[in-house]
Each structure stands twice: as structure tokens, then as C-alpha cells.
Amino acid sequence: MxxxxxxxxxxxxxxxxxxxxxxxxxxxxxxxxxxxxxxxxxxxxxxxxxxxxxxxxxxxxxxxxxxxxxxxxxxxxxxxxxxxxVPEAGHAIGVHLDRDELRAVLVDLDGTVTAQRRIPLDLGAGSDAVVDAVVRETGRLLADGAEGAAREPDGTRGPRTADGTAGARATAGTEDAGPSDGSDGPQGARPGDVRTLLGVGVALPGPLDHDRGVLHRVTGFPEWDGFPLRDALARRLGVPVVVDKDTNAAALGLAVGGERGSFAYLHLSTGLGAGLVLGGTVHRGARTGAGEFGHQVVQLDGPPCPCGNRGCVEALCLAAIDHGDLPGAARVLGVGAANLAALLDIDRVLLGGRTVAGAPEVFVRGVAAVLDDRARREGATDGTVPVTLAPAGARAVAEGAAQLLLAPLFGRANG
Amino acid sequence: MxxxxxxxxxxxxxxxxxxxxxxxxxxxxxxxxxxxxxxxxxxxxxxxxxxxxxxxxxxxxxxxxxxxxxxxxxxxxxxxxxxxxVPEAGHAIGVHLDRDELRAVLVDLDGTVTAQRRIPLDLGAGSDAVVDAVVRETGRLLADGAEGAAREPDGTRGPRTADGTAGARATAGTEDAGPSDGSDGPQGARPGDVRTLLGVGVALPGPLDHDRGVLHRVTGFPEWDGFPLRDALARRLGVPVVVDKDTNAAALGLAVGGERGSFAYLHLSTGLGAGLVLGGTVHRGARTGAGEFGHQVVQLDGPPCPCGNRGCVEALCLAAIDHGDLPGAARVLGVGAANLAALLDIDRVLLGGRTVAGAPEVFVRGVAAVLDDRARREGATDGTVPVTLAPAGARAVAEGAAQLLLAPLFGRANG
DNA sequence: CCCACTTTCGCAACGCTGTTGCCAAAGTGC
DNA sequence: GCACTTTGGCAACAGCGTTGCGAAAGTGGG
Known part of the structure; x- marks a missing residue:
């Protein structure tokens, strides 16, 4: 590609x-x-x-x-x-706007988180308040990053293993890594330096337009409808901004983090959505609408869902959780995942989100059981689709958001 | 790309x-x-x-x-x-192996069918018989094409439109398909000339491996399991051969025929399958398994399906047809299509296959109704996903199979 | 210790790509 | 008929990866 x-x-x-x-x-x-x-x-x-x-x-x-x-x-x-x-040669900031909190990470070229912040946030407080919060937190992140770098490179390493202890000696040197002084030459090796900031990626739940950077209707907060978040932030921050759905960002982060081939990231928290990576590339569809997994109907005459349909996976799943029936929720999730896996012939299913984090093994086992069953019945020729927990955890979305700016450098297509 | x-x-x-x-x-x-x-x-x-x-x-x-x-x-x-x-500068043959018949078309560079054949076939008759039939029919097709061209380049134009009545005179020729006559110079302008034959594409139902050209288990005919159809045919024919699922071939044909963006081709006849085109490219998955649409579960505790699951779209759909309830079948198909459209954010749904051909309007209207409903409920911002009949009709798969060889010339990726 | 051998890797020349500068060709319109 | 516009080829060019070749930096046998 x-x-x-x-x-x-x-x-x-x-x-x-x-x-x-x-x-x-x-x-x-x-x-x-x-x-x-x-x-x-x-x-x-x-x-x-x-x-x-x-x-x-x-x-x-x-x-x-x-x-x-x-x-x-x-x-x-x-x-x-x-x-x-040289990881310090470039940085990006990833911001995860969830319904009740903001997470932001400063990441260097190889994906290592060099600074992070987390504050409560009310997405319903309106665009001005949220934009202000993002601007404030990115500023602090840059300050933290610069300071942290001056002290000592911080222990939190990369997406993969990596106990690495790369370069970046202390001594916030004057060492000026530039060969040709003056000029606009090579980016200096000063971590957190604003000059190495490639841009800010923002990930959030609602339906939105990745290409134009415009929000549609953030679920539950109609006042956001049509807000040009990307341009508003780019104007305030003075750096490139990219906007995407939280599930897409998480999926991108996983893809860049070493997950190969095609996979689906299923995110279960207050809602249920999916991020799809097909052939190494995030599949968003023309309107950034892809990954609408939760309102897949799996029970024709099932219980009504707020979305208007009956028998959506999300409704069934959340209802089961509400009744304390986590294995039941996992089973329903598994049916949806099996439908998806068969339709797209993916290599792996990754689970994430707060609800999953609350009982990881129940969900992984439950979903895997449904997939195994179906594969066995259909006479699996190539074994079954493995189900695992998404590794990055609670920071997955924020880290993936940062990758919205880093990935293009590495030839990973992006809008 | x-x-x-x-x-x-x-x-x-x-x-x-x-x-x-x-x-x-x-x-x-x-x-x-x-x-x-x-x-x-x-x-x-x-x-x-x-x-x-x-x-x-x-x-x-x-x-x-x-x-x-x-x-x-x-x-x-x-x-x-x-x-x-110059359409005559290259040709390809597309062969559609269905359970009970063989269709073959000779196509030139711009997709025009210049000759076609159709014979009854029993897929269960074994590999030797089927391979023999393919070899025989491709030979006749080449003879027909050469003869038709010698008379007069015939009027049937273009892959779109097409109510084709192309060449396909009977008269089996002797014209020995030996490739290596004289030089390898610029392809001559003799339509149907064997020297301009780029290869043969073969499309058939069962699960198979597009990359290796090997069949898995053609549904209902276990003796095909593991048969290396591509290599067997390539040896006999002396030209490149590409093998693919019928639904993928049809989808490729539609994509090359002018259908833009992302779409799903839903094929309903003795079974129910899908061909997916995402961003202009046929999505097959790593194991050519993508498009497994029929065994999507849409009713958790529904009636059992031969595949072992309960409530598969295919089972529900075919049962409704069996009861003469075509609108009901269309509605079930619509639910599956809506699930797919939401998950992948496609631009269009195209319907084809014998069953659909039997009552096109019922199916198009029925499926469209479900999609419209769901889009309206979810507050469609960009309008709804259109549903139309796949234009190419009964020849769709054979024409698409020919495109398996032509498409790469035009930068349309292929395995 | 030396010398033959292997392997890495940069310099220089090269072929071929698309690009730029320029001009002939082929029209229109006053 | 002449000024002007637009097309499109020829020639020179810059820049890409490739090839040929030799210096650098090791190993290993005598």
C-alpha cells in the first residue's frame, strides 16, 4: 500500500x-x-x-x-x-475524550508514553469548555514532558515489551544535537520540545467525520452536532489535529503496536462498538461510520433498544450485565463477534473497555467459546479465531489517538 | 493503492x-x-x-x-x-462453475463479452470430468471468438448495459490452443486470437483458497476437498489460471463495471453468500473466507440450520421462501444486510442470484425497507444506503471471473 | 603474526522515471 | 491574414533505485 x-x-x-x-x-x-x-x-x-x-x-x-x-x-x-x-526526534499527543474523563498522553516516535494526564470531564459541558480543557491539558503535557525529559527518561516504555533505556541522558543539555547549527535542520533531540510535536490526535465516542474532523451527534449531547472540532482545536493549538472515533483510535494503536493482519477490537463499556483493521489498515468507511457493531440485530423479535431496533447485541449484552449475568453477556457478545469474524475472515478478536476490564477472563472465555463452537461446527480447516484481551488497557484509546499523527510517518495510511 | x-x-x-x-x-x-x-x-x-x-x-x-x-x-x-x-489487444476467459451448469465467457480488454457458452454440469461428477469440461469449453470459446471476429466485430458493447447476445456460435473449432506460435511482439489485433489470451478465471461456490487456488470442501461434494484446481487447469490449458469464490467474482465484476466505493453483493440462490468490495478492492480475508454472510445469526434461539447454528439468515430466509413468503424472506435478508451495512459503512447493497432474479422487486423493496427504517431511527445524517439489483444478471459471475485476470492490468489489486 | 577469505557498506557511474523549458502544430476569432 | 490560445512532442534535467567496484573490518588457517 x-x-x-x-x-x-x-x-x-x-x-x-x-x-x-x-x-x-x-x-x-x-x-x-x-x-x-x-x-x-x-x-x-x-x-x-x-x-x-x-x-x-x-x-x-x-x-x-x-x-x-x-x-x-x-x-x-x-x-x-x-x-x-531516535525516538526523541518526534512526538505526538493523543487525547481521549470520554463521557466523564479526559486522558492525554505524550508519545514519542516509537510509541513510548513519556508523560500522561487524566482529569474528570463532562462532555456535556459544551464545546468551549471541552476545547479549553484540551488546550490546557496538552500544554501541561508538553511542560511535563520537557521537565520529565530534563530529569530522567521515565520508566513507562513502549507498546510492546521494551525495558529499553534508550539514549536521552539527563542533563537537559545544551548539547544541541544539530549537526549544522543555525538552520532549520534536524529536529533536536530534546524530548517534549514543542518543535518536535507533530500534532494532536483526539478520539471520542460519538459518530463523527474523520475526514473533515466534524462531530455529528455525540451520543447524549445534541449540542455537539456539527461542531468542527478539528479546525477549532487546530486554530487554538497551532499544530495539526486529527479526530477519530475512540474505537478506531484503539484499533490503530493495536495495529501499530504489533498486531498483524486483520482483526476487530470490540469495546464494551457504556456502549458497544468495534474498531476494524483489515489488512493492516483501519477500515472507517466513507463516512467514518464503520464499526457500528452494537446495534447489530441478533434476535429478530428481541427486546427493544433505545436505538429503535429490537434485539441489538448491545441491548442484550447490557441487559445481561445489568442482571449480573456476565457469562450471558459474553455469550451474546460472542455471537456478534462470530458473525463479524465469519463475514470478514479476520485473524483475531481483541476485547477492551471498562466492562471487559472488570471481568476479563469471563469475557475472553465466553466469546472464545462461541467462536470455537461455530468454527468446529463448520468444520474449521484453519483452526479457530483467537480471542484475547487488548493489551494497552485504559490508555489504549489515548495512545491510539497519538498514533493518528505518528502512523502516517510509517506508511500506515490515515485520512 | x-x-x-x-x-x-x-x-x-x-x-x-x-x-x-x-x-x-x-x-x-x-x-x-x-x-x-x-x-x-x-x-x-x-x-x-x-x-x-x-x-x-x-x-x-x-x-x-x-x-x-x-x-x-x-x-x-x-x-x-x-x-x-484497443479492446482486441487482450482477452480473458471467465468460467462459472455452478452446481448444475457451467457458464463461460470470452471477454476482451474493456470487458465486452465476445463469445459465451453454457452447458449442464454435475459438480459432483468428480474433478476429472469437471476439469475436462472446462478445458473443452474454453477451447470452443476461443474457436467461437476467432470465428466471430473473422466475420465481423460484433455489436455487443460494454460490461454495463448488457442484455448481451454476443457471439457464441456453435461450431466447435479445431483451433488448437497452443500459445507459442511465432514471436511475442505487440499483441495482434485479431480478436479471439489465442495469443492475446491472458488467462482463465474460474469462479465456484464452495470454500476455497484464492491464493493457492485450492478447493476446500465444495458444499455437498466432499470428494473435492483439497483439490488443486488452479494448478490442474493451468497445466492443461497452458495459460495462467485464477480461482475465486463465485460471490467474489461477481463483486469484482461489479467493481470493475463501474460500481464505485464500497459495496456488498448479496447472492441468493441455493445458498446465501456475499461478496465485499471495500474501498474499490475485493475483501477476501487471509483465507478467502470473507463474505460468509448466510450463517450470520440473527435469531439467537431460532430454528436450527444445517450448519449447526440456530437462527442463521440463510436458514430463515430459505424457510420463508419455502413457505412462499417472499416478502418475509426479503425482510430477513434486509436485517442481515443492515447489520452488514452498519458494520462496514458501505455505500450500496447489490442483490443477485437466481432466487432474487425470480422476484427482483420484492427483494429490492423488502431489503431497502429494512435499511431505510434503521437509518431513519438512527437519525440518518447522510441519507440511507441504496439497494439495487446487480446489473449483470445471470452472467455476472462468469464475467467477474474473467476480470480476475483483467483487473490486475488496470491496477485493481488481486491475489 | 600474517595472509587469504568473507562480509559489509560507501562512492561513482548508470539507466530510467517523471519534470521542466521550449517550440512546433493546429485550431479560434477579430 | 494575423494575434492569440491550446495541445503535445523534443530535449535537457533532477532524482530515484541499481550496478560495479573497492575500501573497511572482521574471521580463521598456517
């Missing part, structure tokens, strides 16, 4: 070729983590020639995005030099 | 850039049809410079794939020269 320069045209020229390959290399560097990856390995993985990789990585090093980091053991000749990403 | 040269690597080099842009131009030429399109228009639509388009089209003309076709009215300067595809 490959995103060209201009509009929805599709024509590719040399600059677009270059940025495509650069993004590819950058993504492999990111995926390799602090351990790094050699040039020849990059060449194998991309299909490019070693020489092309050398040129690309030389450029990345000159720009301060990559650096050499030791060498591998020799196999009888000159040992391979290991390259790795 | 953009398909690189090598394996699943993603690295792009100049040849891949070139073929990408060439495919793009070729696709615009194809879409423009016999009316053609000017160089400057191609430049606008691709985002390339006029000069780049000139070079690309010059190459295409030299290869015999495009030609000049008149000029437009002047707008005060030199009038634009119109270019169009």
Missing part, C-alpha cells in the same frame, strides 16, 4: 516513491525497537537493494531520525552495523 | 512506479470506453504532468494497447486528441 502525494488521484512520481520507501524503512526501524536492525536486514525485508537502503538510512541519520547503535556478531566477515530509530 | 513488484515486501522501485502509473492510465482509458479520453484529462485525473501522460500513452500506443480516436471540439486552441483502449 502506498499513499501518493496529491489528492485522490493515484498518480505516483519520484518524490512519492521516495517517501514511500522512507516510510517503509522507518516502520521497520520502529518495529525493531531499541534492539535495532541492520541495513542488510532492512534490504531483505523491503525488497530494496542494500545500496538503496544505505542511501535512505544515511538521509534518516542526517535528519536525526535514525542512528547507529552498535554492531552484530560477525559471521565470518565485517559485522553488520545496527541502526535504530 | 499500488502493488509492488516482489513478494509481500512493499519496497518500490522505478519499474514498479512505471507499471503503477501505466495501470492507472490504462484503467482510465478503459473506464472512458469507446468515447475515449484526452491526454490532458488523463493528466488531471492521475495527477501526473501532461508530459508524463504523453510518454505513457506513447508507449501504450506502440504496444498496441491504445490508439488515437478523433479529437474533441476546440476551446479556442488546438483541439485535444482523444485516446481510447
Amino acid at each position: 502506498y499513499r501518493t502525494n496529491g489528492a485522490a488521484t493515484g498518480g505516483a512520481n519520484l518524490p512519492s516513491l521516495r517517501s514511500h520507501n522512507t516510510a517503509l524503512v522507518l516502520d521497520l526501524l520502529r518495529t525493531a525497537g531499541p534492539d535495532g536492525i541492520s541495513r542488510l536486514e532492512l534490504a531483505e525485508r523491503t525488497g530494496l537493494t542494500p545500496q538503496a537502503v544505505s542511501k535512505i538510512t544515511a538521509r534518516l541519520r542526517a535528519e536525526g531520525l535514525a542512528t547507529e547503535a552498535g554492531r552484530r556478531a560477525s559471521t565470518g566477515g565485517k559485522p553488520r552495523t545496527v541502526l535504530r530509530l | 499500488y502493488r509492488t513488484n516482489g513478494a509481500a515486501t512493499g519496497g518500490a522501485n522505478l519499474p514498479s512506479l512505471r507499471s503503477h502509473n501505466t495501470a492507472l492510465v490504462l484503467d482510465l482509458l478503459r473506464t472512458a470506453g469507446p468515447d475515449g479520453i484526452s491526454r490532458l484529462e488523463l493528466a488531471e485525473r492521475t495527477g501526473l504532468t501532461p508530459q508524463a501522460v504523453s510518454k505513457i500513452t506513447a508507449r501504450l500506443r506502440a504496444e498496441g494497447l491504445a490508439t488515437e480516436a478523433g479529437r474533441r471540439a476546440s476551446t479556442g486552441g488546438k483541439p485535444r486528441t482523444v485516446l481510447r483502449l
